[in-house]
Amino acid sequence: MPYEWPPLIPGDSDEIARRVAAVLEDAWQRLEAKQREVIAKFADNPRTPYTLATLEEFKQAIRDFRQRVDQEARQFVQRQLPHLYEEGGRTAAEALGVTFTWTTFHRDALQSLAADSYADFLRRSEEAERMASQFYRAVRQAARREVPLLAAGNMTAKRAAKNLADRLAAKHKLTHVIYRNGARVPVRAWAEAATLAKSAVAYNAGTLNRSRQAGVSFVEVFDGSDCGWTSHQDPDKATGTLRAVEDAAEWPISHPRCRRAFGPRPDAQLPRQRSDGEKRSEHAYAPRAT
Structure with missing residues (x-):
């Protein structure tokens, strides 16, 4: 199948996420x-050779889907991720009055991020392929085992074939991807969410790594007012707080569509050691001076 979509051009995260979702x-x-x-032809003429020939076209469509995912994922990690990582790094560098260059440190970090992102796209698509492959096997089995028995009973072979086709269609719907945990998610939804998540992580990785490289220990968090630190529902609210660079690297986002970002705070210091009688805060907090 020819790859009909134009090459991915790095740009706005939301636009790229919509493009990736549309392609998949x-x-x-x-x-x-x-x-x-396949179902229509099966109901019309369930003879085994005829059905299996049509089914092979469906098998090819599964391979085409896998190829689309692979091609789009490769473009995303090879073009968009470096663009976002560099944007995040340059933003941090400007705030610190320094420059950003692609040192070995940053190249290694990006390579690790790209490998993880590519693998995650493939893992997600495997669930979709698994569902399609289940349908393929079910039709193939029915063609070999059930079709020869369709004339048995009191209904015509044509009516029996139609009933069998309806049963296969009802059991193997492809309107949503059903994950092993039971979640039902449209392909567009998971593709867009995954792309946005990887985009945010890449941008924040650039910011955090350039900050760390400059010797900065703390960053200020910019996030939605209701967004928690480790999940959206976490009572530990993130925005406006100071976090250690290492902690921020562990939680660059808290959910797939998270808008979290960080700003380097070279002026921030470790909180003073409190006495046992004083209440210790869970993390440092210091609003930016105006």
């Missing part, structure tokens, strides 16, 4: 269309 949704819709075609 298009590939999935083609797979859905081929499934409907």
Whole structure:
């Protein structure tokens, strides 16, 4: 199948996320269309050779979907992630009055991030492929075991074939990807959420690594007013707080569509040691001086 979408051009995170989601949704819709075609032909003429020939077209559609995911994921990690990482690094550098250059330190960090992001895209797509492959195996098994028995009973072979096709369609719907934990997620939704999450992590990695490279120990958190530190529901609210660079690197975002960002605070110091009688805060907090 030719790759019909134009090459990915690095840019705005939201726009790129919509593009990646559209590409993968298009590939999935083609797979859905081929499934409907298989079911329609199965109901019309369930003879084994005819059914298996049509089913092979569906198998090819699964391979096409895998190829689309692979191509788009590679473009994203090779083009968009470096762009965002550098943006984050340059933003931190400007705040510190220094420059950003692609040192070995940053290249190694980006390589690790890209490998993780690429693998995550493939893991997510595997769930979609698993569902499609289950349908493929079910139809193949029905064609070999059940079709020869369709004329048995009091209904015609045609009616029995239609009933069997309806049963296969109902059991193997491809409108959503159903994960092993039972979650039902449209392909567009998981693709967009995954892309936004990886984009935010890449930008923040650039900021944090350039800050660390400059000897900065603390960063200020910019986030939604209701967003928690380790999850959106975490009562430990993030925005406006100071966090150690290491802690920020552990929680660059708290949920897939998180808008978290960081600013280096070279002026911040470790909180003074409190006596046992004083209440110790969980983390340092210092509003930016105006």
